[in-house]
Amino acid sequence: MTTTAAPSHQSHSITPNDLELLDLISSLPTRSSAASPSTSYGSLHGDGPAKKRPLATLQALRRPPIDPIVLAASLSSGPHVTRHHFHHSFGGKVGSKQMRRSEREEQQKQEEQDALRRAQKPPARHRAGSYANCDVEGEHEEATRDLHEAVYSQMARPSKQMPRSERLRLEKEAKEQAERAKAAHDRAVREKEQAHDKQAGKASERPKLSREPTAQIEEELHQRKEALRSRQASSTVQNASLVETGGAVGANLHDAGALSTPAAMPSIVRPPPLHVRCYARTRIPTPHGEILCHLYRNNRDSKEHLAFVVDPAQNEVGGDWERGGEVSSRHIRSKTLDEVWGPQETEMERIVRGAYVGRLGPTFQKASEPQARHKAPSPGPGEVEPPLVRIHSECFTGETIGSQRCDCGEQLDEAIRLIHATSPTRGVVVYLRQEGRGIGLLDKLMAYNLQDMGHDTVSANILLGHLADARRYDIAAEILRDLGVNDCKLLTNNPEKMESLEREGVHVRSRVAMVPRVWRVGHHHGRSRRRTKGKRSKLPSSNLASSVMSQLSNHHSDGEGNHEGEVSDDGSESDSSRDSYVDHIMRRSGATMLGGSVTRGPELEKYLRTKVERMGHMLDLPSAASPAEAEGQLKGKPKTILHAADSGQEDEESASLMGESELRQFTTDDHHTADEGDEDEILIHHHHHHPHHH
Numbered sequence: 001m002t003t004t005a006a007p008s009h010q011s012h013s014i015t016p017n018d019l020e021l022l023d024l025i026s027s028l029p030t031r032s033s034a035a036s037p038s039t040s041y042g043s044l045h046g047d048g049p050a051k052k053r054p055l056a057t058l059q060a061l062r063r064p065p066i067d068p069i070v071l072a073a074s075l076s077s078g079p080h081v082t083r084h085h086f087h088h089s090f091g092g093k094v095g096s097k098q099m100r101r102s103e104r105e106e107q108q109k110q111e112e113q114d115a116l117r118r119a120q121k122p123p124a125r126h127r128a129g130s131y132a133n134c135d136v137e138g139e140h141e142e143a144t145r146d147l148h149e150a151v152y153s154q155m156a157r158p159s160k161q162m163p164r165s166e167r168l169r170l171e172k173e174a175k176e177q178a179e180r181a182k183a184a185h186d187r188a189v190r191e192k193e194q195a196h197d198k199q200a201g202k203a204s205e206r207p208k209l210s211r212e213p214t215a216q217i218e219e220e221l222h223q224r225k226e227a228l229r230s231r232q233a234s235s236t237v238q239n240a241s242l243v244e245t246g247g248a249v250g251a252n253l254h255d256a257g258a259l260s261t262p263a264a265m266p267s268i269v270r271p272p273p274l275h276v277r278c279y280a281r282t283r284i285p286t287p288h289g290e291i292l293c294h295l296y297r298n299n300r301d302s303k304e305h306l307a308f309v310v311d312p313a314q315n316e317v318g319g320d321w322e323r324g325g326e327v328s329s330r331h332i333r334s335k336t337l338d339e340v341w342g343p344q345e346t347e348m349e350r351i352v353r354g355a356y357v358g359r360l361g362p363t364f365q366k367a368s369e370p371q372a373r374h375k376a377p378s379p380g381p382g383e384v385e386p387p388l389v390r391i392h393s394e395c396f397t398g399e400t401i402g403s404q405r406c407d408c409g410e411q412l413d414e415a416i417r418l419i420h421a422t423s424p425t426r427g428v429v430v431y432l433r434q435e436g437r438g439i440g441l442l443d444k445l446m447a448y449n450l451q452d453m454g455h456d457t458v459s460a461n462i463l464l465g466h467l468a469d470a471r472r473y474d475i476a477a478e479i480l481r482d483l484g485v486n487d488c489k490l491l492t493n494n495p496e497k498m499e500s501l502e503r504e505g506v507h508v509r510s511r512v513a514m515v516p517r518v519w520r521v522g523h524h525h526g527r528s529r530r531r532t533k534g535k536r537s538k539l540p541s542s543n544l545a546s547s548v549m550s551q552l553s554n555h556h557s558d559g560e561g562n563h564e565g566e567v568s569d570d571g572s573e574s575d576s577s578r579d580s581y582v583d584h585i586m587r588r589s590g591a592t593m594l595g596g597s598v599t600r601g602p603e604l605e606k607y608l609r610t611k612v613e614r615m616g617h618m619l620d621l622p623s624a625a626s627p628a629e630a631e632g633q634l635k636g637k638p639k640t641i642l643h644a645a646d647s648g649q650e651d652e653e654s655a656s657l658m659g660e661s662e663l664r665q666f667t668t669d670d671h672h673t674a675d676e677g678d679e680d681e682i683l684i685h686h687h688h689h690h691p692h693h694h
């Protein structure tokens with residue numbers, strides 16, 4: 001074989017040195033010289049450890065060995081890639097460098113058109129040795145123009161701004177317009193002020209209160225009374241003449257507020273017929289029993305007037321309704337509430353606004369039948385006892401903070417109590433939002449200051465530019481009619497109220513007096529004293545009834561003050577200690593807070609619980625084991641029940657010292673007694689029904 005080898009090959013024969021060199025270059029690193037030689041690739045010949053091969057050792061230090069794939073990737077990924085950052089490009093989303101398809105197509109079309117144009121053009125005559133367009137003869141100008149177009153279409157954008165002259169003109173116009181508007185506004189304000197002053201005539205008429213007002217105000221009052229008298233007289237004449245001429249008779253009725261100003265002159269335009277509509281009805285538990293609160297709106301003033309209907313017959317659980325009963329003509333129900341308000345209105349919507357029958361519950365929901373009541377024959381006069389009605393005027397001070405300046409809070413409380421105590425229990429309190437006898441809260445507060453200066457309510461009203469009583473009862477009458485009440489027993493001491501109602505078409509069958517409690521307390525004392533002498537007087541039961549006494553029993557259950565010591569062994573309480581405590585209660589409470597008693601009942605319990613458990617209110621819930629127990633605890637009778645000494649004693653005292661159910665039973669009886677002839681307690685004046693014209 002060596003003989004046939006080429007001479008060039010033969011000239012370099014492989015020496016052992018060559019082999020060793022080859023071995024050095026190609027050998028793979030060895031981890032450890034002490035490693036087993038069988039796993040070591042160190043020796044080609046298997047004759048020595050790797051430490052003898054320094055190059056292999058060097059290679060072994062290169063860790064990790066350069067990966068050819070990484071190398072290839074880094075080289076191919078562009079100039080930005082450095083040794084340390086090559087991996088940034090790996091896996092990155094490489095956007096297509098291709099034009100968008102639509103653009104490509106556009107360009108292609110453009111090119112085709114260009115080609116076509118070029119083909120149609122006569123061949124360009126290039127100058128010898130040239131190929132640029134500018135060198136083409138005859139086409140020079142055209143090319144220049146093209147170039148200009150190309151450049152300017154890019155650069156010279158037309159200004160979108162208006163010419164300066166135009167801008168200035170518009171600015172000036174806008175300024176002038178603003179000035180005109182301001183002038184008009186100022187003028188209007190001035191005119192309004194003037195008109196206001198003129199109409200009210202107050203600016204000049206209001207007394208300038210000096211430091212010694214009495215004489216000055218007396219004078220002022222005198223003048224005003226005179227002015228009022230003449231104004232009323234003239235307006236009557238004017239009304240009469242208008243009637244004669246077939247004109248309108250309405251005073252300025254459009255807004256009840258305007259009525260408080262006697263200066264308001266009658267308008268020749270009759271106001272639209274009054275309409276009221278009941279928007280909602282709901283059950284409200286009160287200390288005296290449940291009422292059905294009705295909210296009314298009307299087309300004459302912007303106030304929401306209310307009607308509290310007491311009619312337990314239509315509020316019973318498992319009553320007639322659940323047995324499929326019909327709406328009775330006796331039920332006090334709002335016609336406008338029971339109406340279906342449109343073809344779209346659903347049963348549920350009607351129920352939610354209160355047009356349901358019976359007592360609403362989770363399982364009993366029955367919408368009322370519209371107009372059903374009106375199909376039933378209305379009872380003839382005398383057939384049904386007319387309901388007890390009170391027309392009450394709003395009094396913020398008396399009804400919310402228990403003001404002792406008036407008896408309004410007490411009257412509202414007493415009216416609700418009395419209606420519940422009357423048999424048959426059926427009545428309405430129409431609550432009119434005519435604060436301060438129609439003059440509004442602001443003027444009433446000022447009237448109080450005048451009263452502190454020595455005036456009474458009437459002169460204070462007059463000094464403030466109002467009538468002594470600026471109230472109207474047309475809306476009240478309309479509300480009563482909507483409730484089907486055309487005939488009533490009216491709870492009032494105010495004759496004007498009775499006359500007004502009669503005039504508005506609601507027949508007042510009789511009047512039931514409202515005797516201030518404080519007067520009746522005196523009365524009550526007299527009786528107690530007489531009774532201690534062993535005589536049972538035939539004195540009427542007092543309307544004071546539960547309010548004071550419930551405070552008394554509440555007082556005991558509160559543990560506030562201890563009167564239990566005064567209860568004798570047989571459970572009786574001495575009359576004198578009780579009387580003194582009644583005095584105490586009357587002095588302290590004024591009996592103006594509704595019910596004058598503790599607020600309680602399942603609704604309150606639920607309300608409180610929800611506040612604590614769901615809204616985080618900081619209240620300690622009663623530590624009753626079950627809600628039923630808690631309810632019982634809240635609802636239950638006073639812890640200390642005082643027993644009346646005389647078991648035969650059936651007046652309100654013993655009753656109110658009993659539990660609630662007994663009280664209820666009693667108060668009903670109480671009223672029976674009253675109806676049977678307690679003339680000095682409840683004054684009933686029978687009126688002849690005067691037919692009236694509308």
Ligand SMILES: Nc1nc2c(ncn2[C@@H]2O[C@H](COP(=O)(O)OP(=O)(O)OP(=O)(O)O)[C@@H](O)[C@H]2O)c(=O)[nH]1
Pocket residue numbers: 391392393394395396405406407408411434435436437438439444447448457461491492493494497514
């Ligand atoms: N202007 C004025 N109004 C008052 C004053 N005190 C109470 N009122 C208002 O008088 C109205 C109640 O009227 P009253 O005169 O107490 O009673 P009434 O309703 O006319 O008569 P009764 O039916 O017998 O109760 C409520 O609107 C009170 O806000 C007062 O000092 N000045």
